[in-house]
Amino acid sequence: MSVPVKSIGIVGARGYVGGELVRLIASHPHLEIAFVSSRSTAGEEVAVHVNGAPAGLKFSSLEAPDVAASPADVVILALPNGEAHRYVAEIDASERPDRVIVDVSADYRFDDSWVYGQPERFRETIRGATRISNPGxxxxxxxxxxxxxxxxxxxxxxxxxxxxxxxxxxxxxxxxxxxxxxxxxxxxxxxxxxxxxxxxxxxxxxxxxxxxxxxxxxxxxxxxxxxxxxxxxxxxxxxxxxxxxxxxxxxxxxxxxxxxxxxxxxxxxxxxxxxxxxxxxxxxxxxxxxxNLLKGAATQALQNVNLACGFDELEGIANG
Ligand SMILES: NC(=O)c1ccc[n+]([C@@H]2O[C@H](COP(=O)([O-])OP(=O)(O)OC[C@H]3O[C@@H](n4cnc5c(N)ncnc54)[C@H](OP(=O)(O)O)[C@@H]3O)[C@@H](O)[C@H]2O)c1
Known part of the structure; x- marks a missing residue:
């Protein structure tokens, strides 16, 4: 049975965690990159900053309403603590509030309305979830x-x-x-x-x-x-x-x-x-x-995306 491809956007893609995510997602068979957002490197080739990034992919600078209006089925927020809420609020208020959001900051790790994305301990609660807080x-x-x-x-x-x-x-x-x-x-x-x-x-x-x-x-x-x-x-x-x-x-x-x-x-x-x-x-x-950048951030985020989207949990993750 063919697995549908989902589009994914990364906000904060110029950072250390964002770079690891771009690299992993580039070789994921069921994810295609909708956008990679960074304010400071907007317009630049991602491959200049991130080894393994797809050729031709460029950073864009998207504000929260732009992210909410994008076609991305999945959004990963890789921003400093305290910055996620405005992106979440715009997606909540958009025409597609049921899109998957994975936040790698600490902003939702204490929020009971979000799922805590630690797969080895809470795998069943992550399957099909749309609001996932990635652990520190x-x-x-x-x-x-x-x-x-x-x-x-x-x-x-x-x-x-x-x-x-x-x-x-x-x-x-x-x-x-x-x-x-x-x-x-x-x-x-x-x-x-x-x-x-x-x-x-x-x-x-x-x-x-x-x-x-x-x-x-x-x-x-x-x-x-x-x-x-x-x-x-x-x-x-x-x-x-x-x-x-x-x-x-x-x-x-x-x-x-x-x-x-x-x-x-x-x-x-x-x-x-x-x-x-x-x-x-x-x-x-x-x-x-x-x-810290892989299982402590990007690898775990990808496990969570896979579980949320119904893919194999280790898709796109080479077993290290
Ligand atoms: N580093 C780790 O080991 C690690 C591990 C687990 C979790 N985390 C968490 O993951 C998140 C990202 O960490 P990181 O280490 O990748 O940080 P980083 O290297 O400092 O990157 C932060 C990213 O966020 C963007 N950004 C900064 N301020 C912003 C703002 N006000 N609005 C929009 N974008 C902004 C930056 O790009 P522009 O300024 O170009 O827009 C950059 O792409 C943090 O919440 C961190 O706590 C980090």
């Missing part, structure tokens, strides 16, 4: 590392996280300034980071989140310390992750061997492993690594 990059790694253990915890999970500087986006800031990052590790937002609230909300358990930026470009390593009600063996811990993720194509379990951040760059999956336990106090530790 740190939040994806942290929640996948915590979720299989949540019923065994007797206190907040602590998440020590280190991100490459592409996590801060392409717009210049201290967190992607090579001079500040050189030979350095930059702690920031050590209380109240938005991903702390996001993980706590979506795993249903309190989390203490300690983010840092490092001088490498892409990839995140999160080390999760889990206080346990009762001591657990390494085998019991490993079985929990195997039960939760053993059949997931985009989660690789590394067992007692800790996953390393340099191995996850350019990969579509999350690696989880490095199990450690202690008896007194009863505690377990797990490590997760993720490419």
């Amino acid at each position: 990059c740190y939040a994806t790694a942290a929640q996948l590392a915590i979720a299989p253990m949540v019923d065994a915890l007797n206190g907040p999970a602590t998440v020590f996280a280190v991100s490459g500087y592409s996590g801060a986006g392409a717009t210049p800031s201290d967190k992607n300034n090579p001079e500040i990052l050189r030979d350095n590790l930059l702690p920031y937002s050590l209380t109240g980071h938005i991903h702390e609230r996001e993980v706590a909300r979506h795993v249903g358990h309190p989390v203490h989140f300690l983010p840092h930026v490092a001088p490498f470009f892409r990839g995140i390593s999160v080390t999760v310390s889990l206080p346990l009600a009762d001591a657990m063996t390494i085998d019991e811990m490993a079985q929990r992750y195997e039960r939760a993720y053993g059949s997931e194509p985009l989660i690789q379990l590394t067992g007692a061997k800790p996953p390393l951040v340099r191995d996850i760059a350019d990969q579509h999956h999350v690696s989880i492993g490095g199990w450690c336990v202690s008896e007194a106090p009863a505690r377990a530790v797990a490590i997760a690594t993720i490419d």
Whole structure:
């Protein structure tokens, strides 16, 4: 049976996440690009900025009403936090409000009228959805590392996280300034980071989140310390992750061997492993690594588009 082609537009396509999306969608068999929008590069060839972009494709600068009037069946918003609402409002008010929107910012991750797009945990709710909030990059790694253990915890999970500087986006800031990052590790937002609230909300358990930026470009390593009600063996811990993720194509379990951040760059999956336990106090530790721009953003967004459109979930995603 032939699968109908859907047209897709990307707003914020000049950014790091937008670029990854253009590259992935260009080789998707059932998606065709309706537009790629950027204000600063409007009129320029996308291929000049994004390796793997289709020849002849150009950026255009579309305001929210232009996006709503476009023929796109699917719109991905890859904008800074706080910018999505006006695009959503225009599409809501348009003649085709039932189009699929995937927002990669944090703007709808706390909104119950949107579906939270973490396929390995909430796959069935994403199928056929039209408003999907893509999880954060740190939040994806942290929640996948915590979720299989949540019923065994007797206190907040602590998440020590280190991100490459592409996590801060392409717009210049201290967190992607090579001079500040050189030979350095930059702690920031050590209380109240938005991903702390996001993980706590979506795993249903309190989390203490300690983010840092490092001088490498892409990839995140999160080390999760889990206080346990009762001591657990390494085998019991490993079985929990195997039960939760053993059949997931985009989660690789590394067992007692800790996953390393340099191995996850350019990969579509999350690696989880490095199990450690202690008896007194009863505690377990797990490590997760993720490419923040792929499974932490673009790959997960494409999984969500595929589920929303009824395509195979991994269509257009080479299994990394
Ligand atoms: N980087 C990551 O690892 C990562 C991971 C997961 C989620 N996210 C989230 O994904 C979103 C995009 O992140 P990014 O890293 O790709 O950011 P980025 O590199 O800074 O790109 C932001 C994009 O948004 C456009 N833009 C900026 N301000 C805008 C405005 N006021 N109105 C319309 N367009 C605007 C920019 O293009 P023009 O200025 O040319 O229009 C650019 O294309 C953010 O919400 C971020 O939190 C990022």
